[in-house]
Amino acid sequence: MVLELHVWGPAFSLPSIDPHCLAAIAYLQQAVPRGKWHLIATSDPALSPTNELPALRNGNIWIGGFRNIFHYVAQFSSGEWILDAGLPNQEGADCIAFSSFVESHGQPLIDLSLYVSSQNYTSITRPLYNTIQSFPLPYLTPPSVRAAAKLRTEHLGLSSLDVDTEDVDASREKSIIPESLRRPKATVSSLLAANPETNAQIKLDALATNYFEPLQKIKGQKQYFVSDSQFSSLDCLALGYLSLMLIPELPQPWLAKTMRKKFPDLCTWTGEMRDNVFGGPVDVGDAFLKNGGNSTSAERKGYLPWAAPTHGGAFGVGKVFLSSVADSLPVVGQLRRNTRMRQHGGKTLDDELQSSSWQSITAVGGIIAGLGLAVACMFQQGLIALPSSDEPVKESVGLNPFGDAGAALSVFANQLDAEAQRQRVMERHPNGAPVAEIDVEAGPGGVTVTDNVA
Amino acid sequence: MPPNKIPDNKDEAPPPAQSSFSQQTSKVRNFFSIPAPVKTLFDKVPVLTYPSNELPQRAPKPARIPSLYVFIKEEDAAAGRPSYNPSCLKWQAFLNIAGVNHRLVPSSNHASPTGVLPFLLPAANSSNSPQETSAPIISNKLIKYAEKLGKTVVETSSMRYEAYQSLIDHRIRSAWLYTLYLEPLNFSAVAYQLYVSPNSSNPLVRASISHQLRSAAEAELLKHTSIIDTDDLYSEADKAFEALSILLGGDSWFFGCSTPTLFDASIFAYTQLLLDDELGWKEKKLCRALRRRANLVQHRERLLVKYFGGS
Numbered sequence: 001m002v003l004e005l006h007v008w009g010p011a012f013s014l015p016s017i018d019p020h021c022l023a024a025i026a027y028l029q030q031a032v033p034r035g036k037w038h039l040i041a042t043s044d045p046a047l048s049p050t051n052e053l054p055a056l057r058n059g060n061i062w063i064g065g066f067r068n069i070f071h072y073v074a075q076f077s078s079g080e081w082i083l084d085a086g087l088p089n090q091e092g093a094d095c096i097a098f099s100s101f102v103e104s105h106g107q108p109l110i111d112l113s114l115y116v117s118s119q120n121y122t123s124i125t126r127p128l129y130n131t132i133q134s135f136p137l138p139y140l141t142p143p144s145v146r147a148a149a150k151l152r153t154e155h156l157g158l159s160s161l162d163v164d165t166e167d168v169d170a171s172r173e174k175s176i177i178p179e180s181l182r183r184p185k186a187t188v189s190s191l192l193a194a195n196p197e198t199n200a201q202i203k204l205d206a207l208a209t210n211y212f213e214p215l216q217k218i219k220g221q222k223q224y225f226v227s228d229s230q231f232s233s234l235d236c237l238a239l240g241y242l243s244l245m246l247i248p249e250l251p252q253p254w255l256a257k258t259m260r261k262k263f264p265d266l267c268t269w270t271g272e273m274r275d276n277v278f279g280g281p282v283d284v285g286d287a288f289l290k291n292g293g294n295s296t297s298a299e300r301k302g303y304l305p306w307a308a309p310t311h312g313g314a315f316g317v318g319k320v321f322l323s324s325v326a327d328s329l330p331v332v333g334q335l336r337r338n339t340r341m342r343q344h345g346g347k348t349l350d351d352e353l354q355s356s357s358w359q360s361i362t363a364v365g366g367i368i369a370g371l372g373l374a375v376a377c378m379f380q381q382g383l384i385a386l387p388s389s390d391e392p393v394k395e396s397v398g399l400n401p402f403g404d405a406g407a408a409l410s411v412f413a414n415q416l417d418a419e420a421q422r423q424r425v426m427e428r429h430p431n432g433a434p435v436a437e438i439d440v441e442a443g444p445g446g447v448t449v450t451d452n453v454a
Numbered sequence: 455m456p457p458n459k460i461p462d463n464k465d466e467a468p469p470p471a472q473s474s475f476s477q478q479t480s481k482v483r484n485f486f487s488i489p490a491p492v493k494t495l496f497d498k499v500p501v502l503t504y505p506s507n508e509l510p511q512r513a514p515k516p517a518r519i520p521s522l523y524v525f526i527k528e529e530d531a532a533a534g535r536p537s538y539n540p541s542c543l544k545w546q547a548f549l550n551i552a553g554v555n556h557r558l559v560p561s562s563n564h565a566s567p568t569g570v571l572p573f574l575l576p577a578a579n580s581s582n583s584p585q586e587t588s589a590p591i592i593s594n595k596l597i598k599y600a601e602k603l604g605k606t607v608v609e610t611s612s613m614r615y616e617a618y619q620s621l622i623d624h625r626i627r628s629a630w631l632y633t634l635y636l637e638p639l640n641f642s643a644v645a646y647q648l649y650v651s652p653n654s655s656n657p658l659v660r661a662s663i664s665h666q667l668r669s670a671a672e673a674e675l676l677k678h679t680s681i682i683d684t685d686d687l688y689s690e691a692d693k694a695f696e697a698l699s700i701l702l703g704g705d706s707w708f709f710g711c712s713t714p715t716l717f718d719a720s721i722f723a724y725t726q727l728l729l730d731d732e733l734g735w736k737e738k739k740l741c742r743a744l745r746r747r748a749n750l751v752q753h754r755e756r757l758l759v760k761y762f763g764g765s
């Protein structure tokens with residue numbers, strides 16, 4: 001049986017947009033012989049029992065989460081496909097400790113750089129999801145990933161990178177202070193305020209340096225992070241995180257800039273490893289086998305064993321869409337999340353079917369509740385109104401309710417009407433004799449006589 | 455010229471429209487002004503400011519030694535025994551190691567200026583006014599405070615420090631949160647006794663506190679993964695203990711220091727509680743993982759004997 005590794009699709013010329021998926025790809029690429037595994041850019045976390053990608057499929061068994069995948073691959077091959085075997089004690093301990101460090105301190109940096117920073121998110125990251133997911137899903141996935149990223153980075157106090165929440169331009173336009181009395185625009189503080197990344201520069205720099213420094217020190221002059229000869233699981237993880245920090249070209253490149261400026265060794269290592277492990281730049285066409293099928297591109301790349309994803313057609317996409325909608329609803333989403341705390345293990349097909357039927361029941365329930373709420377909301381807002389018997393009688397149109405001023409204006413309005421009428425008459429009799437018209441109007445403000453001589 | 459600029463026409467007679475407008479505004483102004491009789495009444499009653507009251511008798515007196523506010527039982531506080539909350543215990547152990555003499559005050563998060571325990575109220579200084587002494591010190595400022603008192607704070611400068619600290623702060627902490635709050639047996643046997651029942655005897659309040667605690671722990675774990683994977687949490691904690699055990703090796707203290715450091719205090723905060731039989735753990739998976747590492751168990755014993763009187 002060929003193992004299938006399901007991942008988030010490629011981005012930034014890397015094989016995946018997610019650091020854990022990159023780590024899993026690197027691990028399988030190094031540990032599992034060619035031909036024993038396929039790489040599939042599914043971009044659908046619902047496939048995995050842990051609701052996250054990467055997920056490994058072996059027949060009916062699904063394994064979610066990159067650590068579980070490492071364990072499963074070792075088990076499956078009875079200890080043959082394993083990277084960390086035979087590391088000496090101290091190096092093994094370092095591998096565990098630095099894996100935890102790379103993951104726990106690297107995630108907030110990636111979150112800030114790719115998702116929280118408004119400029120990077122709107123111009124680069126969000127559009128990327130359009131290329132790796134099918135139609136309605138890019139409307140839901142990036143905002144939910146971004147919300148999770150914001151939650152994770154809340155404690156760092158850098159929410160100012162997200163400028164979507166406050167509308168700067170709107171507040172400027174509504175100002176009642178006349179133009180001449182406003183402060184000139186190009187003060188130093190306003191220049192700084194123009195770019196939240198500049199404001200937070202010192203803090204961001206410190207965060208990034210605190211992350212790269214221990215990594216640089218542990219690597220030293222060795223070829224890999226913990227060992228000089230052995231590619232370990234730490235290298236997979238570090239490659240996943242460091243390449244996502246270094247390689248994306250972003251409008252606010254603070255992370256890559258700090259890395260290039262202060263830690264050139266790490267940059268060189270990341271670049272080399274990317275070429276060795278992922279086989280150089282990867283684009284979306286490679287992953288979906290669009291350009292030229294298997295013949296040319298597969299041989300040119302020759303590195304990653306891509307296989308085309310099957311989305312299960314419109315029904316499959318619809319199901320994923322509905323379940324994501326259900327997740328984002330307040331109460332239903334909470335209920336769905338509560339069911340996610342369960343023992344993990346090799347799941348059989350039976351379990352899978354049962355749980356997926358529960359999922360669809362909750363999804364349908366969620367949709368019905370959501371639609372009900374939306375309709376109720378519309379009623380409240382008055383967007384929809386029930387036909388009621390006591391609908392107010394249409395009031396007489398005109399300017400009468402305005403009193404004296406209305407009367408004066410109605411004269412003007414009538415005059416306009418008369419003008420228009422006269423025009424029409426003129427058109428009807430282009431060569432006719434001059435027509436004299438006398439209009440006598442009986443308005444509320446008295447009788448007004450208007451005469452027009454054409 | 456901006457259209458809203460008022461033309462300068464002070465020399466000319468004001469147009470009739472404007473004069474009626476100014477009459478209107480003066481009328482409005484008269485309407486809002488204080489009526490004459492009320493004004494005379496106000497003038498007769500002068501405003502007098504009394505000096506502020508004394509604090510009530512039961513208010514805590516400024517102590518002569520600093521007080522550390524932690525989660526702890528009343529009788530344990532008097533005996534100086536370890537707190538039952540890891541982050542409190544970490545700083546309690548740190549102060550003991552640094553030799554800062556302090557007293558323990560049982561408290562809860564609501565008492566803290568930052569919303570989390572522990573915090574330290576410095577000793578009252580006779581030269582200062584009471585307002586100045588009462589500025590509390592939150593936990594991450596405690597190192598600076600100890601240094602200011604002239605205590606020696608040993609800092610480790612190993613390149614491995616950050617990485618192994620992240621094992622404690624993430625891997626072991628996640629497993630701790632799960633095993634204490636989300637493992638049903640442990641929650642009712644341990645957490646309920648420590649955090650819920652001392653606060654209230656009302657079953658409704660107790661149920662609400664329990665729910666809050668559990669959902670807060672769950673939310674914290676779900677921040678980093680999309681699902682709480684029990685096996686993964688426990689196996690990662692097991693690997694973390696393994697790595698820490700290898701790091702400690704045959705030394706007395708971590709990173710080969712001659713005296714314990716903050717790192718020793720932060721690992722002690724978890725090992726002490728996991729190895730404390732009095733807490734009555736029911737699901738002992740995490741405790742068993744720790745007991746397999748003999749040098750970590752001995753490390754905890756050493757700290758307990760040396761800095762907590764061996765209790």
